[in-house]
Amino acid sequence: MHIPDGFLDPKIAGGLAGAAVGVLGYCLSKVKQAITAVVPEAALAVAGNGLKSISIGSKRVLTKFGESLLLKMGAVASLIFAAQMFNFPIDGGTSGHLLGGVLAATILGPFAGSLVIAAVLGVQSLFFADGGLIALGANIINMAFFGAFVSYYILTGLKKIIPETPSIMFAAWLSVVLAALACALEIGFSGTVGLGTAITQMLRIHVVIGLAEALITVALLNLFRKMLPAGEEE
Numbered sequence: 001m002h003i004p005d006g007f008l009d010p011k012i013a014g015g016l017a018g019a020a021v022g023v024l025g026y027c028l029s030k031v032k033q034a035i036t037a038v039v040p041e042a043a044l045a046v047a048g049n050g051l052k053s054i055s056i057g058s059k060r061v062l063t064k065f066g067e068s069l070l071l072k073m074g075a076v077a078s079l080i081f082a083a084q085m086f087n088f089p090i091d092g093g094t095s096g097h098l099l100g101g102v103l104a105a106t107i108l109g110p111f112a113g114s115l116v117i118a119a120v121l122g123v124q125s126l127f128f129a130d131g132g133l134i135a136l137g138a139n140i141i142n143m144a145f146f147g148a149f150v151s152y153y154i155l156t157g158l159k160k161i162i163p164e165t166p167s168i169m170f171a172a173w174l175s176v177v178l179a180a181l182a183c184a185l186e187i188g189f190s191g192t193v194g195l196g197t198a199i200t201q202m203l204r205i206h207v208v209i210g211l212a213e214a215l216i217t218v219a220l221l222n223l224f225r226k227m228l229p230a231g232e233e234e
Helices: 010-035 066-082 101-108 110-128 134-156 164-189 195-227
Strands: 036-046 052-062
Touching: 010 036, 010 066, 010 134, 010 164, 036 134, 052 066, 066 101, 066 110, 066 195, 101 110, 101 134, 101 195, 110 134, 110 164, 134 164, 164 195
Parallel strands: none
Antiparallel strands: 036 052
16 A cells, blocks of 8 residues: 555655645644634733833734644554554455544544544654555545545445444454555556556455454554543543
8 A cells, every 4th residue: 555666656745745745735724723722912012211011922822622633643643553563464465454534534534634644644654664655645635635634534424324333343344455455546547556446456355454453443543532531521
């Protein structure tokens, strides 16, 4: 799923990098609004005759909810990073691991969840050579945007018509399929592999990986919720 450097056409990689910056910038602005509040700030100014006047300004400060969310973002990032270290075998000698997009978005919401997945991808690319630096924008679009952001709203829609657990399982499975399809299209349009071959091979493997993603997501979500203090569940 992690695209290495050299697999994407430079124009496609550059365009996806720009799209990733836009998505992450939007998510960052939404998270900033959620974790901070504007409070008045009084300042004393000396007047010309020696008297002092008070000017009222404002500043943003971190709220208690913000502190809690930032701590949860760190915990979820660590959980996903650790969980991704464990690979499970797939037919044909291939293997898969947790994507974690639906897990992050369910616990944190779509904006913070997308940022967490992007942060994990960045660390993997920079320090573990898991995904290329030039292809980082594509990987963020595939796994943070489609895997977390888009999948969260699919999950929200599903929960209106079916119970939560099957909704999470289906959304988690679909998040892997969507990310794999996006990856296949990017590689196929880059000319690295034939488009039909890329789609067939990626989906053949990842529809199976998605089943594991669904089960692991529900298990880790239940574990994480049990670890939270009472009243802090999403």
